[in-house]
Amino acid sequence: MSEYNDPLDQAHELSMSAADLDANSIAALRLAIARKDHDSIRILMDGEHPADIADMFEQLSGDARETLIKLTADVLIPSVLAELEDEVVEDVLSLLGPKQISEAVAELDSDDATQLIEELHVHRRAEVMAALPDRHREEVEASFAFDHETAGRLMQREFVAAPEFWTVGQAIDHMRAQGEKGGDALPDLFFDLYIIDTHFRPLGYLPLSGLIRCGRDVSLKSVMQTIPALIAPDMDQEDVAYLFEKYDLISAPVVDVDGRLSGMITVDDMVEVIQEENKEDMLALAGVSEAGLTDTALTTVRARAPWLLVNLVTAVCASFVISLFRDEITELVALAILMPIVASLGGNTGIQALTVAIRALVTRDLTQANTWRVIRREALAALMNGVLFAVLLAGITYIWFKDPYLSVVIGVALIFNFVCAGLAGILVPLGLKKAGADPAVASSVFVTTVSDVIGFFAFLGLASVFLL
Amino acid sequence: MSEYNDPLDQAHELSMSAADLDANSIAALRLAIARKDHDSIRILMDGEHPADIADMFEQLSGDARETLIKLTADVLIPSVLAELEDEVVEDVLSLLGPKQISEAVAELDSDDATQLIEELHVHRRAEVMAALPDRHREEVEASFAFDHETAGRLMQREFVAAPEFWTVGQAIDHMRAQGEKGGDALPDLFFDLYIIDTHFRPLGYLPLSGLIRCGRDVSLKSVMQTIPALIAPDMDQEDVAYLFEKYDLISAPVVDVDGRLSGMITVDDMVEVIQEENKEDMLALAGVSEAGLTDTALTTVRARAPWLLVNLVTAVCASFVISLFRDEITELVALAILMPIVASLGGNTGIQALTVAIRALVTRDLTQANTWRVIRREALAALMNGVLFAVLLAGITYIWFKDPYLSVVIGVALIFNFVCAGLAGILVPLGLKKAGADPAVASSVFVTTVSDVIGFFAFLGLASVFLL
Numbered sequence: 001m002s003e004y005n006d007p008l009d010q011a012h013e014l015s016m017s018a019a020d021l022d023a024n025s026i027a028a029l030r031l032a033i034a035r036k037d038h039d040s041i042r043i044l045m046d047g048e049h050p051a052d053i054a055d056m057f058e059q060l061s062g063d064a065r066e067t068l069i070k071l072t073a074d075v076l077i078p079s080v081l082a083e084l085e086d087e088v089v090e091d092v093l094s095l096l097g098p099k100q101i102s103e104a105v106a107e108l109d110s111d112d113a114t115q116l117i118e119e120l121h122v123h124r125r126a127e128v129m130a131a132l133p134d135r136h137r138e139e140v141e142a143s144f145a146f147d148h149e150t151a152g153r154l155m156q157r158e159f160v161a162a163p164e165f166w167t168v169g170q171a172i173d174h175m176r177a178q179g180e181k182g183g184d185a186l187p188d189l190f191f192d193l194y195i196i197d198t199h200f201r202p203l204g205y206l207p208l209s210g211l212i213r214c215g216r217d218v219s220l221k222s223v224m225q226t227i228p229a230l231i232a233p234d235m236d237q238e239d240v241a242y243l244f245e246k247y248d249l250i251s252a253p254v255v256d257v258d259g260r261l262s263g264m265i266t267v268d269d270m271v272e273v274i275q276e277e278n279k280e281d282m283l284a285l286a287g288v289s290e291a292g293l294t295d296t297a298l299t300t301v302r303a304r305a306p307w308l309l310v311n312l313v314t315a316v317c318a319s320f321v322i323s324l325f326r327d328e329i330t331e332l333v334a335l336a337i338l339m340p341i342v343a344s345l346g347g348n349t350g351i352q353a354l355t356v357a358i359r360a361l362v363t364r365d366l367t368q369a370n371t372w373r374v375i376r377r378e379a380l381a382a383l384m385n386g387v388l389f390a391v392l393l394a395g396i397t398y399i400w401f402k403d404p405y406l407s408v409v410i411g412v413a414l415i416f417n418f419v420c421a422g423l424a425g426i427l428v429p430l431g432l433k434k435a436g437a438d439p440a441v442a443s444s445v446f447v448t449t450v451s452d453v454i455g456f457f458a459f460l461g462l463a464s465v466f467l468l
Numbered sequence: 469m470s471e472y473n474d475p476l477d478q479a480h481e482l483s484m485s486a487a488d489l490d491a492n493s494i495a496a497l498r499l500a501i502a503r504k505d506h507d508s509i510r511i512l513m514d515g516e517h518p519a520d521i522a523d524m525f526e527q528l529s530g531d532a533r534e535t536l537i538k539l540t541a542d543v544l545i546p547s548v549l550a551e552l553e554d555e556v557v558e559d560v561l562s563l564l565g566p567k568q569i570s571e572a573v574a575e576l577d578s579d580d581a582t583q584l585i586e587e588l589h590v591h592r593r594a595e596v597m598a599a600l601p602d603r604h605r606e607e608v609e610a611s612f613a614f615d616h617e618t619a620g621r622l623m624q625r626e627f628v629a630a631p632e633f634w635t636v637g638q639a640i641d642h643m644r645a646q647g648e649k650g651g652d653a654l655p656d657l658f659f660d661l662y663i664i665d666t667h668f669r670p671l672g673y674l675p676l677s678g679l680i681r682c683g684r685d686v687s688l689k690s691v692m693q694t695i696p697a698l699i700a701p702d703m704d705q706e707d708v709a710y711l712f713e714k715y716d717l718i719s720a721p722v723v724d725v726d727g728r729l730s731g732m733i734t735v736d737d738m739v740e741v742i743q744e745e746n747k748e749d750m751l752a753l754a755g756v757s758e759a760g761l762t763d764t765a766l767t768t769v770r771a772r773a774p775w776l777l778v779n780l781v782t783a784v785c786a787s788f789v790i791s792l793f794r795d796e797i798t799e800l801v802a803l804a805i806l807m808p809i810v811a812s813l814g815g816n817t818g819i820q821a822l823t824v825a826i827r828a829l830v831t832r833d834l835t836q837a838n839t840w841r842v843i844r845r846e847a848l849a850a851l852m853n854g855v856l857f858a859v860l861l862a863g864i865t866y867i868w869f870k871d872p873y874l875s876v877v878i879g880v881a882l883i884f885n886f887v888c889a890g891l892a893g894i895l896v897p898l899g900l901k902k903a904g905a906d907p908a909v910a911s912s913v914f915v916t917t918v919s920d921v922i923g924f925f926a927f928l929g930l931a932s933v934f935l936l
Contacts, residue, residue: 027837055714172640179682180682191659209655213643213647246523248519250659250735271742275713278742282826296845304849309857322804322805323805330798333798337791340808352772367527
């Protein structure tokens, strides 16, 4: 056996490629594209997994992608298109003809087909849809009847079901017969057999591994398991992902308004949703509306300027608070030197509480049943940290300015600001959620505004009353 | 068919329970526990999915959990223990005897068993291990030979493999025979059949749905698929999760140092890892070392105080910069009023760039091949946003203070701060990664320190040179 075929070498190689896409092969691909060198391009892409080809594509500049598609359009097999990131697929589709797109759509499972068509501009959608075989067009149209980011959009219409009165042997024979027919009779990949009544309503399910372990004469009804989660097609994708995570689901049945089995959602799509929702939350907390690495500087500016504008407004408000105390600052410049510490520490306390709260809302650990307990805990923790840091900061202030009154004032202001910021950190996301908004969006701006305004006001206000 | 059994009602009910665990049933359970009312407890928990029982448990206070376990220890069936969150399982295990724990461990698949034993305190581990049947003890010991958070710890030692010369029919018959034996012969749940050579080295795989769709006489060799990712047991769990996400894997084989198949990792565990890593990144960005909703105020303080302490140090540094310009501030109090705006906007710009960079590192979109392009883009975007907001802020300053020179100074300081903060936002996480550290930990403190110090220094410094 040659070195190359040693599975462990392969494992290590894969572990390397996992850690970092090979920069050399991307550089080689760029060169080959620039030279319009067909043979080298083929060698670099041949036999690669569709996901790896998609990754290579994503690393290229827009121009290089265009040249590559013109040179070797056939590398864009349907499964590569399905693996591309949304922002890239949009560019790539604009380089392909409607015929090539419809052929790809017809070959994919209906969930991947729908996702592809979602990325097309509206006027091109009609062209592609017109070129689709009737059955596929109907399926895609049915998916588009549901809102973006719902179960109805994500589900595939291909699934495998069997009546409750069948035996394990009958079910296996049926699937084998369907499979041997070839084509679209079975989904490309499936994990569970759904057991249905005569009205096509799901009664239970059996994982394929459960099917295979049973004797052929066993009735499906006797071994089927309770379905932990039936999905309604209008369910938000985030709720669906939560059910998958909670019940360790591999696939779940989607039922229509009459309770009939109408589709299936699989875990690979949910992994994508989980990553997408996590990304959204993290970016929303930082005030970024969208981020892709293929973005130009201009789109980056557009994604970030709106929140900076909101931040400008809130910062001006905080400055206005400071301006109320301009005489005090002129008289005691130590106030200007120390005031950012109170605001900064308070801001951090608020962001800590906020991030924990948003995380807990995402994982559904923060519920009606424990809201009050969590609020009390946050207030108490903020108070305790407030006292701790008030002592430290008062000490630093005394050493620096040798003014015991200033030290007490800054300590008291800090405690007050910690409690307000900590409460804002938990109450703002809860309030946004109650109002039906995304708790991650805009909440960090709220929280830092609270801690800035209160921090400056408490410190300068107390100083003006007790020091001057 | 009664209303209650209508599947759509069920779907809606589930969608409700997904959105929020029923506060009423938790309240009822609390009351039943307080009253030591066995019957009500049984009614509330009977027939619930293990994941739901685990959720209920997590919502209870420590005392209520203890009482519940004393009253009805048998609700803690092994699958419920496997579903509990780490922090809760630790408490719960301390209430159970070593015999009950070993029985649970013996019943679980080896990956869940290892996870459970990980949560035991070291001195209790030995007790539980001693009470385990030999085969299970050996399996758990073998898992513990690998580091925490590696593939070796996560894998289960139960999997299904077949030699390459078998037919589909032989493989199915073998699995059925194993399954009918009952017990531990087959994993509880599996999705792929691994095809091996005579040295037990994996050659390919076949999803069960691929097996079922083929005729019985088809040889496994002719239909097996290439394994997209072989996992080495020392691979970090984050890398494993990345491979699952990239290749849409449902299970993946783990090979030992000699390339022999030694275990299997399944997607449900990877969903957990993905959520855990996302949580860690988000909390690290906010400077929280750990967060659980069962935490007391004291543990919350402990998890957050260290980063506040770091923040105190950096805030004092920024204040020291201000103190260098105390004469200038006394002379022109507008400087004290306006300086927090420059620092705050710069800080936000830095955090935006930082969050995008960390996200891109997590999803492996930021690689060696595009690092320079991304750095250039961040610098350019920061410059463009800097100019935009410099104009706005200069305008506000002019309207407020009617001082054209002050307006120019604050604008120039802002542009400078934006570029520095934007660059810090991308370079700090890249540097931490290069140094082998977690790019999310500590990076936001670095970035805001840069923007505070540079913001104050640039604004006050320019003012002292050009205004006074």
